[in-house]
Amino acid sequence: MRDFRATKKYRGDVAARYDEKRAVKDVTRRDQAIVENYLSKVAPGSSVLDIPAGTGRFIQFCLNRGLRYTGVDISPDMLDVARTKVPAGATNVELRVADARALPFGDDAFDYAIIIKFIKWLPNLELLIDVLKEIKRVTRKEAFVQIKVTRRLPLRRRAANLLGQLPIARHVFGAQADENGSSAAKTPVRPFRSFSQQELAEAFAAAGLHVRAIVPDGDLRRGRNFYILAKQVD
């Protein structure tokens, strides 16, 4: 199976310092509130699979709500940090090293799945479809999936993003802000993969999932949505 950058990135020091670096970000707090709001509507006693669990930031919330929590991640180092968040004697938590593309669980093993800060790392549509198929296979009711959606930028900004890679661009565009609110010359290339509405429709259909609802991120500049996905009824 071909790796992509995130499968190797979150090791060692990156894992150890992940919480400290991320906790300060507004976007992290907003994500957290949106996911917790979703989970607060899930019936106590339900099982939730967190793919990938990272450092386990949703563990405590799930336990407080009486949910059964399972987290998987390809990085043992991230899960080591997550383990420090499991209260002593907690029986409703399981953490396992696993690849999101081949989950070590049977069909319909979980009521719900949450997939946060992961899809943006997938380099192409084929991989997105593979991951969505695995999510569908192991999930009985719903999956809550955060996805960055491609937005069509005005021509001037697209040009700025492209030309911003050249040193001369700073003089041409000055402090022209791109969609991330930074100068085009400083951040010419958007680092994460986004998918167009058409690609998403194709991927959901190929995976046999349908959109039950869409929860917008709230920050229009980022173009991210949280999709509540469920199995298509044949």
Ligand SMILES: C[S@@+](CC[C@H](N)C(=O)[O-])C[C@H]1O[C@@H](n2cnc3c(N)ncnc32)[C@H](O)[C@@H]1O
């Ligand atoms: C940005 S972190 C997000 C973690 C968590 N979902 C959160 O929101 O805090 C991305 C995580 O994806 C994990 N990862 C990367 N490739 C993976 C794969 N193929 N299968 C499972 N986890 C993977 C990394 O180890 C890392 O912990």
